[in-house]
Amino acid sequence: MSNNNLLLKVENVGKQFDGNRVLKDINFSLEKGKILALVGENGAGKSTLMKILFGMTVIAETGGYEGQFYLDGEKTSFKSPMDALKAGIGMVHQEFSLIPGFTTTENILLNMEKTKSNVISKIFGKNLETIDMNEMKKSAKKAIETLGVHLDPDTLVSEMPVGHKQFIEIAREIDREKVKLLILDEPTAVLTESEAEILLKSMRKLADMGVSIIFISHRLHEITAACDTLVVLRDGVVVVEKPVEGVSIRQIAEWMVGREVDNKKAASVKNVDTTDSNKDVILEVKNLWVDMPGETVKDVCFSVKRGEIFGIGGLAGQGKLGIPNGILGLFPGEGEVVFNGKPLPLNSTFNALKSGLAFVSEDRRGIGLLLDEPIDWNIAFDAMQVQEKFLKKLLGGLIKWRDDKAMKECAQEYIKSLEIKCTSEKQFTRQLSGGNQQKVCIAKAFALEPTLLFVSEPTRGIDVGAKKLVLDALRRYNEENNTTIVMVSSELEELRSICNRIAIVSEGKVSGILSPDAEAAEFGLLMSGQYDLSEEGVKL
Structure with missing residues (x-):
């Protein structure tokens, strides 16, 4: 690779937040027009790396970063996204930044409006020029x-489907x-299959024009x-950098997930027969739809056996968090849920709790705690409201x-x-x-003495020692009380360490259910939305 053809070089880049290292010694390069x-998995460091490159202010506000970037051979460090834009770097985020009341044209040309002079501007200066809508439409x-898509330049963003909004972001x-x-950043996540194909073709077209x-x-x-080249991040480290040609989907999945479950952890998982259909089913979910922003559930079906720890995993935004939130009535849901042999009405949190369910939410500060x-x-509140515990009569x-x-x-006791x-129970x-705080959320759920406990992201944002205590507490509660637990987590290795079976959710549906000792590559393939695994030799 000649230096003349090198656009971007990333050298020894590292980053930590409050002593927690998320990137370590990142090195890779990108040629022009490639x-x-x-x-990488959730939490591998992809978003943090892109925030550093794009000059997002959160990086400077949290102590900056180590290492350097070179753009066109020159050492570069952006203080803001505006600096990155001026240098020729554009970024399309997962969250849209469009103005609903503006048209396609107005959003594409936002802050880059075409203007024309008039009598007043000729006297008082360029700031008083009028917008040249014809030129703006031509540019849009x-x-x-x-991009090779069909978008009406005059349509309001508020009146168009989500896929079109993504194309407007890229066009801008x-x-x-x-x-x-x-x-x-995940540009095809909101696109249909045909829209995704159009985007991939337009990416190649842009690359042929010299855009990296x-x-x-x-x-x-x-x-x-x-793609031309591949960089795999795992736990904040580059584990693979190589050309894509000749690489299989299975290899990428293996590199991405990569770690083998610890033998001691695997031994702690109870030996539940995953093939025995006659085992007592405590929860059956059929055709569940949940309208949870960012975690939409589109058609989920699964069943949970009494006394097991059932895991639900998957990448961010694929719908796994929507499942417990929909069943517990925190977001609108449709479908059929049968709990303990009886239909469970959706959209009623009180009825769900009254029937013997409990929920440790992923949003401990917003929903879980007072x-x-x-x-x-805090510990007594739900049990008091739902079951009239901790009351004298x-x-x-x-x-x-x-x-x-x-x-x-x-x-x-808890x-x-x-x-x-x-300091005491009165703190x-x-x-x-x-x-x-997370332990208090779990104690609050335990106080309900539920028949089935949903636990969502139980170790998010807590240190390693606290993680072990939380997981041990869940395992112990399951074993001592025969309480069925459904655990939703972005941490695949945590699911593999504690669960009897693990369902992987992709694009709002269950793409497969595996035992915890299945190969890491099988989990990676299901996360990537590969439903037909026969060609890869994976048997579910």
Whole structure:
């Protein structure tokens, strides 16, 4: 590779947040007019790396980064996204940044409007020029044609499907002057199959025009079809950098997931017969749809056996979080859920809790906790509201008041068993660390003594020691009480360490269910949306 043809060089880049290292010694390069695939599991460091490259302010606000970037041979460090844009780097984020009340043309040319002079501007200056809508439409049409899609330049963004919005985001970036590098972060996640094919063709067209592209995608077949080189991140480290030619989807999945489950962990998983259809089914979910923004569930079916720990995994935004939120009624849902042999009405959290379900939400601060109340009140609250526990009653229940002694005893029991670090059961939960807040959420669910417990992202944002305590507590509760647990997590190795079976969700559906000791590549293939695995030799 000649230096003249090198657009981007990443050298020894590292980053840590509050002592937690997320990137370590990252090195790779990208030639002009080439498409580089950047892949990795959730939390591998892809988004952080792109934020550094694009000059996102959160990087400087959290202590900056180590290492350097070279663009066209010159050492580069952007203080803001505006600096990156001026240097010819465009980025299309997963979240749209369009103005709904503006047209296609107005959004594509936002902050790059074409103007024409008038009598007043000739006297008082360029700032008073009027917008030249004809020229703007010409420019917008040119960008749209480059992508090879059919978009009406006069349609309001609020009136168009989500796939069209994604193409507008990309058209806006390629319309900028001197664009050299385009970063596309999961651009096909919201596209139909035919739209995705159009995008892949337009990426190749842009590359042929000399634009370099960094393409982040979990759809591994798109990478083998459209990209020139491949960089795999795992745990903040580059584990593979090589040409895509000759690489199979299975190899990429293996590199991406990569780690083998620890033998000691595997031994702790109960030996549940995954083929025995006569085993007691406690939960059956059929054709579940959930309208949860960013985690839409499109048609999920699975069943859970009594007493098992059932895992639900998958990449971010594929719908796994929507499943418990829909079943528990926190977001609108449709479909059929049968719990303990009886139909469970959807869209009613109270009925779900009353029937013997409990939920530890992934949003512990927003949903899980009363932050300005003490620990004992948090632990007892749901059980008091739903089951009338921790209440003293007179006259057949006509008069009720709180049993502070029972609340204190319960809280102290969980503080001890879950090793919640606090001054006492009267400390406000807002004052606790993230790991200890999570333990309070779990204690709150345990206090309901549920028949089935949903736990969503139970170890997100907590340290390694706290993670082990949380997972041990769930395993122990399952074994001692025969409580069925459904655990949703982005951490595949955590699921493999504790679960009897693991369902992988991709694009709002269950793409497959595996045993925890299945090969890492099989999980990676299911995450990437590879439903037909026969060619890869994977048997489910």
